Amino acid sequence: MQPQQKVTASAYRSLIGQNGDRLAALRQQMDFINTIGKRFVAAIDRFQVHRALLSTLQDLYHFSACSILLEEDPIELTFQLSIIPSHPLNQAFIAAMMESIARAAEVIDFPRVTADELALMAYLDAPDDLAWSDSATPSAVTGIGDFLNIPLTVENRIIGMLSLFDEREGVFDAELLQLTTMIADYAAVALENVRLRERERALWRDAEMERQRLVLIINSMAEGLLITNEEGAITSLNNSAQHLLFQARLPLEETSTPLRRLAAFNEAKWLTDLADIIDKALAGHIIMGHELVADASDEAVPLTLSISAAPLYDSRQSMQTRILGVVAVLNDITSHKQLEKLKDEFVSIVSHELRTPLTTIKGYTQHLIRRIERRLRGTSATLPANAVAELPESYDLRSLNIMQSQTDHLERLVNDLLDLSRVQWGELNLHYSSFYLADVLAESVRLAQISAEQHTIFLDIDTPDSKLVADKLRISQVVGNILDNAVKFSPQGKQVTVILKEQGKEFQVSISDRGIGVSPDFFDHIFERFYRVRNTASRQYSGIGMGLFIAKAIVEAHGGGIWLSSNPGTGSTFYFTLPKVPRTGMLPAV
Numbered sequence: 354m355q356p357q358q359k360v361t362a363s364a365y366r367s368l369i370g371q372n373g374d375r376l377a378a379l380r381q382q383m384d385f386i387n388t389i390g391k392r393f394v395a396a397i398d399r400f401q402v403h404r405a406l407l408s409t410l411q412d413l414y415h416f417s418a419c420s421i422l423l424e425e426d427p428i429e430l431t432f433q434l435s436i437i438p439s440h441p442l443n444q445a446f447i448a449a450m451m452e453s454i455a456r457a458a459e460v461i462d463f464p465r466v467t468a469d470e471l472a473l474m475a476y477l478d479a480p481d482d483l484a485w486s487d488s489a490t491p492s493a494v495t496g497i498g499d500f501l502n503i504p505l506t507v508e509n510r511i512i513g514m515l516s517l518f519d520e521r522e523g524v525f526d527a528e529l530l531q532l533t534t535m536i537a538d539y540a541a542v543a544l545e546n547v548r549l550r551e552r553e554r555a556l557w558r559d560a561e562m563e564r565q566r567l568v569l570i571i572n573s574m575a576e577g578l579l580i581t582n583e584e585g586a587i588t589s590l591n592n593s594a595q596h597l598l599f600q601a602r603l604p605l606e607e608t609s610t611p612l613r614r615l616a617a618f619n620e621a622k623w624l625t626d627l628a629d630i631i632d633k634a635l636a637g638h639i640i641m642g643h644e645l646v647a648d649a650s651d652e653a654v655p656l657t658l659s660i661s662a663a664p665l666y667d668s669r670q671s672m673q674t675r676i677l678g679v680v681a682v683l684n685d686i687t688s689h690k691q692l693e694k695l696k697d698e699f700v701s702i703v704s705h706e707l708r709t710p711l712t713t714i715k716g717y718t719q720h721l722i723r724r725i726e727r728r729l730r731g732t733s734a735t736l737p738a739n740a741v742a743e744l745p746e747s748y749d750l751r752s753l754n755i756m757q758s759q760t761d762h763l764e765r766l767v768n769d770l771l772d773l774s775r776v777q778w779g780e781l782n783l784h785y786s787s788f789y790l791a792d793v794l795a796e797s798v799r800l801a802q803i804s805a806e807q808h809t810i811f812l813d814i815d816t817p818d819s820k821l822v823a824d825k826l827r828i829s830q831v832v833g834n835i836l837d838n839a840v841k842f843s844p845q846g847k848q849v850t851v852i853l854k855e856q857g858k859e860f861q862v863s864i865s866d867r868g869i870g871v872s873p874d875f876f877d878h879i880f881e882r883f884y885r886v887r888n889t890a891s892r893q894y895s896g897i898g899m900g901l902f903i904a905k906a907i908v909e910a911h912g913g914g915i916w917l918s919s920n921p922g923t924g925s926t927f928y929f930t931l932p933k934v935p936r937t938g939m940l941p942a943v
Contacts, residue, residue: 389536393543397550399435402543403478406515407437409536413529416519418442422454422471423505423513423544424464432466432513434475448472449497450518457502461511498522503534505541512541577658577683580665583676585611585631597683600656601647623647627660634662634679644686654691659684697773704770711767715760718753725750758804765833769899772830773882776906783824783910785935790828790860791819794851797832801849805840809848816855822934827907834900835864835927842925843868858933859913865926871919879917880905904929912936 392405407419419437436450451468458466498521505513515537517525525533571578577594581587586609590598601623612628626645633640640662647656662681666674725746732744775781791814798812821828832851839849847867854861871879882902908915908929919925 386535389539393539396543396547399544399547400478402540402547403435403437405543406536406540407439409539410517410533411439413533413536414517414519414525416517416524417446418450418518420450420454420516420518421505421513421540421544422458422463422466422516423548424511432464432474434471436475436477438477446496446518446520447475450516451475453497453500453502453518454514454516457516458514461502461504461514463511463514496520499524501525501530501533503537505537505544507541507545512545515540577685579681579683580678581612581631581635581681582678583635585613585628585635585679587612588678594683597647597656597658597685601658621647630660630662631679631681634664634681635676637664637676639663654687654694656685657687657690659686700770700773704767707767708764708771711760711764715757715764718757718760722750722753722757725753754803758800761800761833762804762837765830765837765900768830769834769903772903772906773899776903781906781910783827785822786825787820787822788825789819790821790862790931791816791853793825793829794832794853794862797829797836798851801833801836801840805849807845808840808843810836811848811850813850813852816853816860819853819855819860820933821860821931823911823931824907827911828931831904831907831929832862832864834904835929838900838927839864839866839868839925842866847924856930859930860933861928861930863926863928865924867924870921870923871917871925872921873919876917876919880915901927 389405389409392409393402396402396405403421406421410416410419417439419439421435421437423433423435425431425433434454436447442450448468451471454471455466455468458464497518499519501517503515504511505515519525571591574591574593577597578589578591579587579594580589602621603624612624612631616624616628623645627647630640630643630645640660643660643662645658645660647658660681660683662679664676665678665680667677729744729746729750732746736744772781794812794814798810802808802810836849836851843849843866845868849867850863850865852863852865854863880901882899905915908931911931912935913929913931915927915929917925917927
């Protein structure tokens with residue numbers, strides 16, 4: 354603080370009463386106001402404001418103590434009280450001060466506070482260099498002779514109260530009341546500025562602590578966090594994202610370049626896919642769980658990421674229309690893919706082991722069926738038809754036919770298990786040949802009807818020519834899987850209808866049942882791997898949830914489509930289409 358000219362009370366009085374040069378008097382008044390203004394402007398904290406206030410008031414008065422009562426939090430009704438003594442005060446004098454301050458505070462509508470509360474919250478701030486050096490000042494003042502209370506106001510709002518106390522009477526001159534009020538206004542503004550600065554510093558401190566906490570949380574995340582700007586260039590990465598991109602051989606020193614431009618000069622296909630995801634998010638779309646192979650190494654299971662991305666909107670706009678960038682979360686799912694591959698390999702091995710005894714059972718069953726059929730044909734020449742039906746061989750033939758039907762069902766299940774891993778890893782091979790689709794449907798219906806004695810399965814062929822070029826065994830697998838589903842979810846033995854139609858260059862097959870039906874809420878999941886439908890009674894039906902998944906993969910591999918329509922309680926209809934001739938580029942080498 355720069356040295357200030359000291360202006361005494363007598364000097365100020367002489368300025369008021371002087372009849373001489375008014376211009377000189379006005380100049381001296383301005384100098385005084387300028388002096389006290391500089392004192393308060395230079396104060397940067399509460400203690401410096403107290404120092405400036407005490408120094409200024411001592412130019413006008415002799416007093417024993419000055420107190421400043423401030424409202425600290427208007428919502429929680431908290432306050433602070435600072436006492437600035439000019440010399441040591443005894444307990445009786447301080448207690449009298451508290452009573453006086455409490456009464457005065459009630460008069461100016463300050464939040465209600467008691468003398469005891471003031472005594473608990475009071476803080477003594479006594480700058481030694483501003484204490485009175487007058488030896489006549491008593492060392493232990495016992496009572497209040499005179500006091501002065503002035504509200505501290507800022508923009509017509511009372512924020513506290515300034516109080517002066519002295520042991521003598523008549524100390525506080527009424528002629529100086531206006532000047533003292535002006536000094537109190539200066540102090541009020543200075544104290545409010547200090548409070549605002551402290552609050553601002555506290556807010557910045559809290560914001561910085563929260564920022565550091567958020568940085569620690571983000572950097573400790575197992576998931577990778579990637580943030581781009583509105584041009585698609587990476588602006589921020591956490592530790593996990595840096596590690597993943599380093600593994601994927603992304604040049605991190607070039608992350609300031611938009612990903613689309615970076616992908617144009619990089620041979621890695623995954624970078625183009627990542628740029629596509631970021632571009633979709635910049636267009637306002639939310640992408641969830643998109644799988645991306647981010648490594649072109651020869652590993653059996655390369656680095657695989659699951660990426661979710663969402664647009665980052667400008668928080669200053671309530672309508673959230675301006676996109677500032679993209680926030681993307683990267684999950685390393687390589688270990689899950691490795692586990693899936695191990696499971697698929699295990700299932701494949703077990704399925705292969707099951708096929709050997711299954712083939713033997715199926716072969717011997719067919720052999721027994723043919724022997725019994727030959728025997729019955731020889732007997733039918735000498736016996737009436739009803740007598741042949743009662744022969745033990747006829748019962749054996751029916752039993753063997755059921756065994757064959759169930760063996761075919763088991764064979765489809767084993768084939769589905771084998772096909773599961775092939776579909777997962779894109780290794781589903783098709784062997785094309787020319788055949789009649791109506792024949793495949795008829796044989797599938799015949800086999801399904803043998804084991805579904807409670808059901809009636811109708812076949813409606815609505816085309817004169819059903820010649821098709823496709824994988825015959827695979828199409829039989831599709832029809833068998835859907836028929837199994839229709840029978841399984843028609844527990845009361847109702848009708849199942851199979852219809853074949855010709856639609857331009859495609860055939861459409863529909864398989865309808867009158868079972869429990871499927872809620873539209875589950876349409877998106879019905880063709881998922883291992884998905885099983887539950888009815889309204891939460892009854893879970895048998896099966897492992899692979900039939901429709903495999904059927905969808907086979908139909909789409911042929912270039913067709915598969916879907917369903919259903920209503921709970923009235924049944925479901927599954928549709929699939931197949932092109933009569935495979936589209937260009939779909940025929941693999943056989």
